[in-house]
Amino acid sequence: MIDELKIHQFRNISTAHLSLAECNVLVGKNGSGKTSLLEAVFLLSRGKSFRHHEPKRYITHHQHRCAVWANTRQGQMAIQKTLDDKGFATTIIKQHGQHVSSQSVLSFALPTLLIDPSGMELLEMGSNSRRQLLDWLVFHMEHEFYGEWLSYQRLLKQRNILLKSPAIQKRLPELYAWDYQLASHAHKIHEYRQTVFNRWLGYFDKMLSCLLPHCAGLIWLSYQAGFDEKVGLFDVLRQRITADVELGYTRVGTHRADISVVFKQSGDVRFKEQAANVLSRGEKKLLITALKLSQLQLICETGIRLVVMIDDIDAELDEWAVQTLLKTLMELPCQLFITNLNSDIVSVIHDVQKQLGSTKTMAVFDVKDGTIIKRI
Ligand SMILES: Nc1ncnc2c1ncn2[C@@H]1O[C@H](COP(=O)(O)OP(=O)(O)OP(=O)(O)O)[C@@H](O)[C@H]1O
Ligand SMILES: [Mg+2]
Incomplete structure (x- = not known):
């Protein structure tokens, strides 16, 4: 305070x-x-x-x-x-x-946690702000997370510089050595995010029932790691190396993680839509508030x-x-x-x-x- x-x-x-x-x-x-x-x-x-x-x-x-x-x-x-x-x-x-x-x-x-009416990008824009929302929670709940995240960002930056280098074909062994470390940090980051996300879900559902009762059971959150976790990032990067060299940057990894916020009736596979495309502005503000306040409740319970x-x-x-x-x-x-x-x-x-x-x-x-x- x-x-x-x-x-x-x-x-x-x-x-x-x-x-x-x-x-x-x-x-x-x-x-x-x-x-x-x-x-x-x-x-x-x-x-x-x-x-x-x-x-x-x-x-x-x-x-x-x-x-x-x-x-x-x-x-x-x-x-x-x-x-x-x-x-x-x-x-x-x-x-x-x-x-x-x-x-x-x-x-x-x-x-600090900010709730402002201009914050619609959380639902309406790309994955950046949703990833930041999750990472803010993980940052406060898993203290090892930040160090892993910093190391991952540093390696990713180096990898992207190397991908743009004219000598990239000769330097592939160097890139693979970095990829090994990058993947190791990525898997730890993913585990932290997944654990905290799973805990957050229950709090979110309760907060949604409180702030948007008519949408309870209709709005679903899911977390995507940003890469195929079963294959593992090291192998995914190997498989994608030609595409990454052509693009000049790393397309997959924990830096592309996202949370999808979907509107669907349980069991109904016919109607599934991004919540941003269905809800009114006031409802979106309440949904964003539910996302943030549920994080707040979870954090408060840890004594922070x-x-x-x-x-x-x-x-x-x-x-x-x-x-x-x-x-x-x-x-x-x-x-x-x-x-x-x-x-x-x-x-x-x-x-x-x-x-x-x-x-x-x-x-x-x-x-x-x-x-x-x-x-x-
Ligand atoms: N760098 C700056 N230096 C001086 N004044 C600035 C600067 N940037 C913005 N302002 C002015 O500061 C004032 C306060 O802005 P602020 O957004 O805090 O208002 P507010 O009370 O939140 O208004 P609203 O109710 O419209 O949201 C505005 O008049 C704005 O033009
Ligand atoms: Mg203002």
């Missing part, structure tokens, strides 16, 4: 110094800076923005540096991004006042405490859905940041807290032109 947060030169927030509660509600008009505050917390946790990868987009215009600092139950942590004259960014990350070399240190210490950020909570959701979402969140041991255009949400949250007898402390902040003021 973050007790105190400082933001410096981040989008339209010139400076902010906030004392936070367990449930933080941010209210303000369009363009006031609500999403920017969530983005700043996300940057501290993940080292990147969820809107743009380039720091020059989120550092306040005409400035060359932004910083986010937090005092948390895990100690102090900070991130600073600085632009040089050519627009390249350098990053300084600190924990307990000491420099740390890897962002993963802060990602472990301050896990998260910061959950919900941007524009009532966008595209009806009153019942907002209440159900709030009830679920209030009962989980996590810190909340909830943004909304108007203040009505404050009384809705109070009512939900009363109904549940929730003891979560609450703070309301008014956001206006990048200034964030706590209501007393």
Whole structure:
């Protein structure tokens, strides 16, 4: 949990110094800076923005540096991004006042989960965001996973460079030696993903029944490894070597893993469709919320405490859905940041807290032109 947060030169927030509660509600008009505050917390946790990868987009215009600092139950942590004259960014990350070399240190210490209405790509776009969703869960649940993932990415990069090399035919023995290691990391990554995915499924089904009861038993998740696990990646890569050389990159492997989200009636083989092609926008938002909240429930049960950020909570959701979402969140041991255009949400949250007898402390902040003021 973050007790105190400082933001410096981040989008339209010139400076902010906030004392936070367990449930933080941010209210303000369009363009006031609500999403920017969530983005700043996300940057501290993940080292990147969820809107743009380039720091020059989120550092306040005409400035060359932004910083986010937090005092948390895990100690102090900070991130600073600085632009040089050519627009390249350098990053300084600190924990307990000491420099740390890897962002993963802060990602472990301050896990964040974001639910935003623009996040439809999870269902509508390619496999990238679904793989990242699963990997985020595996990262927090299987601590060996990250090391394996890093080694795999490093080898994959080298392999792709080699595939493009004009001397590739002569260097095939070198490639096969790397493939052996690549396959070994791939199988471990696959095992971690499969184990965590299997545990996640039960939580997802329950959350789906709660948030989208009319779709319970109709939406099915399945995990694909990205290669034929029975044949094994080493042999698959051998069989595909001519095609990979022609393409100049590695087409199969754990970097192509995916989760399919399918709408079908149990036992009905005639009607099977990607959920993205069947559901309404509000239903898709609820489905994405069910995917994320079920991960949150699973993680909370392992004792990890998260910061959950919900941007524009009532966008595209009806009153019942907002209440159900709030009830679920209030009962989980996590810190909340909830943004909304108007203040009505404050009384809705109070009512939900009363109904549940929730003891979560609450703070309301008014956001206006990048200034964030706590209501007393
Ligand atoms: N690098 C930047 N420097 C300064 N201001 C910026 C920068 N990037 C974006 N802005 C401005 O920051 C303001 C806040 O944006 P933000 O997305 O946080 O608003 P919001 O309160 O979430 O609005 P909405 O309710 O429309 O989602 C906007 O007016 C935007 O134009
Ligand atoms: Mg916004």
